[in-house]
Amino acid sequence: MGRAAAFMSMRESESLRPFRPLVVGAPRSGFSLLIAVLAQIYAFTPGKRQAWRGRLQKLAAGQGPAISAAIRRVFAARGLDQDLVYNATFQDVAGGPKWLDPDRPERACFRKYIGVRGMGDFTLVTSHPRALLDTYEVVHSHSNPALWAADPGYGDYTKFASLRNPAGVINSSCYSLNALTSEYLTRFRPEDAQDDELRLKLALYKLTDLDFFSGLITPLKTHLQEYLACRDRWHGMKWEELIDTPGPTIARLAAAAGVILDAGVATGMWEVLRDRNLTGAHAHNYRRGHGRVGEWRGSLINEHLELLRSQGMEDIAVALGYQPFTRLRETEYTEVQKKISDHVRRGSICREVEDEVLFGFAFNKSNLDASRYDFFRSYPWREHTCVERSCFADETLLLEAWDAAEEAVRAFNIDLCALLESDGTAAGEVLAADAVTMDPPRLLYQAGRWNVVAFRGRFFGVPTSMGPVDLEQADVEKMPGLLQARSHDELRAQIPGRRPWSGLRQRLGI
Numbered sequence: 100m101g102r103a104a105a106f107m108s109m110r111e112s113e114s115l116r117p118f119r120p121l122v123v124g125a126p127r128s129g130f131s132l133l134i135a136v137l138a139q140i141y142a143f144t145p146g147k148r149q150a151w152r153g154r155l156q157k158l159a160a161g162q163g164p165a166i167s168a169a170i171r172r173v174f175a176a177r178g179l180d181q182d183l184v185y186n187a188t189f190q191d192v193a194g195g196p197k198w199l200d201p202d203r204p205e206r207a208c209f210r211k212y213i214g215v216r217g218m219g220d221f222t223l224v225t226s227h228p229r230a231l232l233d234t235y236e237v238v239h240s241h242s243n244p245a246l247w248a249a250d251p252g253y254g255d256y257t258k259f260a261s262l263r264n265p266a267g268v269i270n271s272s273c274y275s276l277n278a279l280t281s282e283y284l285t286r287f288r289p290e291d292a293q294d295d296e297l298r299l300k301l302a303l304y305k306l307t308d309l310d311f312f313s314g315l316i317t318p319l320k321t322h323l324q325e326y327l328a329c330r331d332r333w334h335g336m337k338w339e340e341l342i343d344t345p346g347p348t349i350a351r352l353a354a355a356a357g358v359i360l361d362a363g364v365a366t367g368m369w370e371v372l373r374d375r376n377l378t379g380a381h382a383h384n385y386r387r388g389h390g391r392v393g394e395w396r397g398s399l400i401n402e403h404l405e406l407l408r409s410q411g412m413e414d415i416a417v418a419l420g421y422q423p424f425t426r427l428r429e430t431e432y433t434e435v436q437k438k439i440s441d442h443v444r445r446g447s448i449c450r451e452v453e454d455e456v457l458f459g460f461a462f463n464k465s466n467l468d469a470s471r472y473d474f475f476r477s478y479p480w481r482e483h484t485c486v487e488r489s490c491f492a493d494e495t496l497l498l499e500a501w502d503a504a505e506e507a508v509r510a511f512n513i514d515l516c517a518l519l520e521s522d523g524t525a526a527g528e529v530l531a532a533d534a535v536t537m538d539p540p541r542l543l544y545q546a547g548r549w550n551v552v553a554f555r556g557r558f559f560g561v562p563t564s565m566g567p568v569d570l571e572q573a574d575v576e577k578m579p580g581l582l583q584a585r586s587h588d589e590l591r592a593q594i595p596g597r598r599p600w601s602g603l604r605q606r607l608g609i
Contacts (some may be wrong), residue, residue, distance in 0.1 A: 117542055118144035118356045122239040123247055124261030125322045126196075126466045127271040129338030132372065133261040134237045136341070136349055139368045141236050143358045151543075154518060155234045162514050163192030166225070169507040173500045174215065184214040184460065186282040192227070192511065193234050198242035200226060204250060207232050210487065212279040213500070216287065216456055220279060221489035221497060225508045228515055241466070245325045248332040257355060260326060263338040264421045265319060265412045266404070270395035272315050272466060273305040274298060279460045288457070299435070301461050302398075303449040307442040310471055312403060316410050317468035323415050337420070339392045345369035397433045400440045401426055459490065482609075483508040512609055540570045549582070549594050558590040559583050 120137045124130040167190035174183045188194045189211040196210040207229040214220030229252075232238045240247065244260060247253055263271075276284070276298060284291060291297050305311050326333070334355045340348045349365040404424045407413060413424050432440060442449045452458045469475050469488065476494075478486040484505045491497045540554035550561040554570050560582030561568050568578075575581055584590035 119256040120237045120259060120356065121247060121253060121256040122237055122259045122261065123244045123326075123333070124241065125263075125268055125319050126241055127268045127275060128263040129261040129336065129341060130239070130241065132338065132341060133259060133336050133352075134239050135372050136352060136368065137237045137259065137356070139371070140349075140353045140356050140358060140360075143353070143360075144356055152233055152236075155230060158515060158518055159192050159231065159234050162511050164190070166192055166504060166507040166511060169503040170213065170223075170500050173496070173503050177496060179215055179218075182216040182218075184216060184220070184279060184282050184286070186212070186278040188278050189213065192225075193231050196241050197232065198240045199229060199246055199250065201243065201246055204246070204252075205229060212277065214279050214283070214460055215491070216283070218492045218496075219490040220460060221491045222487045223501070223504055224485050224487045225504065226483055227508070227512055228519060230519055231515065242322070243325065244322070244333065245329045248329045258333045259352070259355070260330075260333040260335045261338065262326075262335050262419055264395070265323065265416050265419075266399060266407060266424060267338070267393075267395045268319055269312070269315050269403075269407070270398050271390075273312070273398075274302045276301070276461065280457065283457060283460050288454075297452070300451040301458070303435075303439065303442075303451060304458075306398070306403070306439050307447070307449040309402070309406065309443065311467070313406055313410070314468040314471060315466060316407065316412060318466050320410055320412060320415065323419070327415070327418055341369075342390070342392050345373070396427065398435060398439075399427075400432070400436050400443065401429065402440075402443050481505050483512060509609065516609060551587075551590065551594075557583055557585060558587050560590055560594050 118141060120141065122130065122134050122137065124133065167185070171180065171183065171185065174180055193209060195212070198208055200206045200208055203226075205228065206226045209225045209227070211223045211225065212220060213223060232240075238253075238256065248258065280301075305315075334352065336348065336352060346362050346366040346369065349368055350360045350362065353360040353365065404413075404427070407424060417423060427436075429440070438449070450458075452461075474490050476486075476489045478489070478501075481501075482505070484501065486497065486501055489497060540552050540559075543551045543553055548563050550563060552559040552561055552570065559570065559575070562580050565578075565580070568581075575583060582590060582593045584593065
């Protein structure tokens with residue numbers, strides 16, 4: 100895919116502001132697809148090779164694995180290393196569902212699912228300085244659209260939201276397999292790893308246990324209500340539009356990034372992404388042969404739609420631009436719907452999965468309100484970690500693993516804070532040697548109300564209040580308020596106020 104097939108809009112190419120995409124969306128709403136599309140678009144945007152991200156990634160790759168290693172050692176000491184179910188997604192320091200901490204928004208939280216065959220599982224939440232989120236080209240989260248929209252630290256990020264008919268989100272959630280389940284199937288039941296019949300059996304439980312089904316509605320409702328209250332701050336992408344009209348939808352997303360895409364390029368992007376797993380080590384995120392618009396009409400039954408209506412989801416769907424939930428014709432139910440309907444009307448739950456380990460791993464979902472279930476335990480926050488939810492049988496072992504995680508996360512955060520508090524946050528010293536080759540101007544980073552730019556061997560501090568500035572054309576000597584220097588350190592000394600990460604360890608209590 101060459102740059103000749105796309106070109107930058109003048110508005111974007113003339114400004115000093117690089118494309119910083121941020122995605123928020125509920126699970127099963129087209130979230131991973133939107134991230135993948137924007138990652139493709141990112142390649143066409145200015146300022147994409149930011150050395151500070153390279154520094155973060157190097158630290159995460161070098162010191163990050165010490166956290167998962169510390170946890171694994173605890174289980175290995177008990178002879179349980181072969182039974183530990185710990186997907187590589189969660190062993191990545193920045194892996195797993197992530198969000199800003201509403202109480203301490205300078206830090207971000209990352210959820211890790213950890214289980215042991217025959218002993219249950221628990222969710223460990225780690226917290227780090229939120230700069231760790233920028234190890235990704237596309238910063239992303241399932242949570243708190245209003246918080247992201249209001250945070251001034253993300254004011255220059257282009258914000259995107261993944262959306263889907265709420266009935267489709269809930270239906271897809273019932274059929275989805277989480278990464279813990281995926282890891283268990285891959286390692287211990289490889290012959291069933293791609294068995295769609297097994298996935299259906301797991302879904303039948305969720306679709307006939309109306310308490311479980313209602314538990315999926317509550318967090319989705321909260322998320323969408325919050326989104327609707329700040330929707331004007333987001334570029335919404337409907338999953339259905341991406342599936343039905345991928346070319347125009349991708350072109351519209353690219354336009355939000357300041358990129359004009361040729362129709363053929365947009366369509367080519369979709370061909371690369373469609374009908375495949377996009378979540379790496381979580382090998383079961385994509386359900387082969389499914390993911391079609393309106394598919395929920397052949398799976399949900401009228402009792403499900405009534406539950407959705409009773410919790411206000413129909414009104415939310417209409418507010419998002421979808422049609423009201425019309426009553427389904429029961430005479431046209433599929434065989435799956437007939438089976439679900441029979442169980443629901445008899446008040447029975449369909450439980451066809453005999454593997455208790457598999458069933459337990461499949462039950463624990465982050466997008467579930469588990470307050471109605473009494474078999475989960477939760478624990479208060481320590482400084483850097485918490486056990487959010489546990490049904491793990493050996494509490495002593497759980498606490499040992501938690502102790503190890505707390506200390507390892509603390510050590511990593513010390514290293515991360517040291518990097519952020521140094522001038523190397525923006526990789527100024529790394530880029531300084533190459534500054535003479537920076538033509539056209541390159542934005543290195545933003546420091547408060549200043550854009551720090553390298554151009555032809557010099558460093559400039561451009562007040563953000565100036566708006567777009569073309570340093571190639573402007574007479575910089577006649578621009579009051581513009582700072583310039585021969586070295587990065589010299590320029591940093593001229594910028595008033597503290598550096599953005601100054602004193603971070605103290606503020607986070609490390």
